[in-house]
Amino acid sequence: MRRGDLLVVACVLLITAVLPGCGGGGQDQPGRSGQMTIGVRFPAEAAAKIPSNAESVRVQVLACDGSASDAPAGTPLVPDTILNKPFGGGVAEATIRGIPVGKVVVRALAHPQKDGVGPVLADAQASAEIRSERTTEVRLTLAAIIAQVVATPTELLMLVGERDQVVAHALDAVGEIIIDAPLELSSDDRDVATIDSDGKVEATGLGETVLRARHAPSGNEATVAVKVVEARIVRVEVSVDPPATAVAHPAKFTAIAYNDLDEPHPGAEFDWRVENPPYGDIDGTGCFMPRRLGRPRVIATERSSGIEGYGRVLVADWVVLLKWASGADPDLHIFDATQTNHAYFGQLDVPIGTLLVDEIAAPGTEAFAGNRSVPGRYPVAVNYFRGQGELSGQVTLLPGEAPSVTEAFTLRRPNADDGYPVTTPTDSWARPFDVIVAAGEPVTAVPADTSIALGPPGSRAK
Structure with missing residues (x-):
């Protein structure tokens, strides 16, 4: 999660005496006001803490329950203050005047465009108490707002014992990746497939399950459908080296069996035969010894599936x-x-x-x-x-x-x-x-x- 510290320094002018207020404790008399000077440090690089694509921060001062102000909780006490990102990053400052004394809520919202325009990328809020003759320091941690969680691939077809990788990211409102956002990775059925905290997936048994990448605070999640199948041989390919030879000079045939995933099937064994035996002999290793001129066809049969493939060799004088x-x-x-x-x-x-x-x-x-x-x-x-x-x-x-x-x-x-x-x-x-x-x-x-x-x-x- 990309986070940022928003330092809000409130320099309150002496206006009135301390009276009881919201949340307990004394506070200044209602109807009086003070002012607050705030500063926001924008990052120059993506590695800094406020979201790197934030171009402005909107600062709000809101009423809270039981505050000296008669306004309902959450009501803005003063107009919003917009701090635009300085060229190349740095600190933007502003002074907010006319803030009623007493308990307030300070809220900061990060936006992808200048002047507080665009969806909210990150937000934070904290309580502050405006007191006379004191400087109040409020430190806010901007937490990125997770708008979506994505995972790739969205589907996996695997064989038992096979391993794969899932990559999941949390995105903000404009599709930027939120670095280090806490995502919980889990499998609905660990007897079919498991996933660890790094996204490594292992197929543990036949069946189907769903892998989930979830951001718990926002409730957003992405899913990956997993189907684990038994490896089946679907075709056999045959090659020969050399592709042309002379009588009594051998040629070596090689066969490869491919499975459902279009990958070579391990451990496949083959039986060999020459379609027209007078053209030559072939042994169990695929070594063909020609006895007649022509282009004989040699057939390889995969033993467990019975699937065949064939190749030809040119036999000439x-x-x-x-x-x-x-x-x-x-x-x-x-x-x-x-x-x-x-x-x-x-x-x-x-x-x-x-x-x-x-x-x-x-x-x-x-x-x-x-x-x-x-x-x-x-x-x-x-x-x-x-x-x-x-x-x-x-x-x-x-x-x-x-x-x-x-x-x-x-x-x-x-x-x-x-x-x-x-x-x-x-x-x-x-x-x-x-x-x-x-x-x-x-x-x-x-x-x-x-x-x-x-x-x-x-x-x-x-």
């Missing part, structure tokens, strides 16, 4: 698979020995076998694959697809397991006409590198300026 770290989607091109013909997006002008071009259609991965290979040395290059000329820059290929390629490319802006050269790569291409294709083996890739020895068909290049 030879594969060029590239991976890069950026989210760009450059295009892969493979050339013949003379670099006058090349293959991309289904063009099959290179005499190295039947091609599956750009088979892995996802940013960050690109693949060439074929079911028949002609051993040889073939340059490979990368450029941007038509319409992606603005995506120039550095792309770094990530190292991976065979059959994969590790190479760094500096991609440049394509030609002005967005055309694609079919001769020696130009500035619109990355630096080419060589690929060795050998029947039945993964591809080995090396930089273009590296000397390599080619093995005969069916053998691994050395």
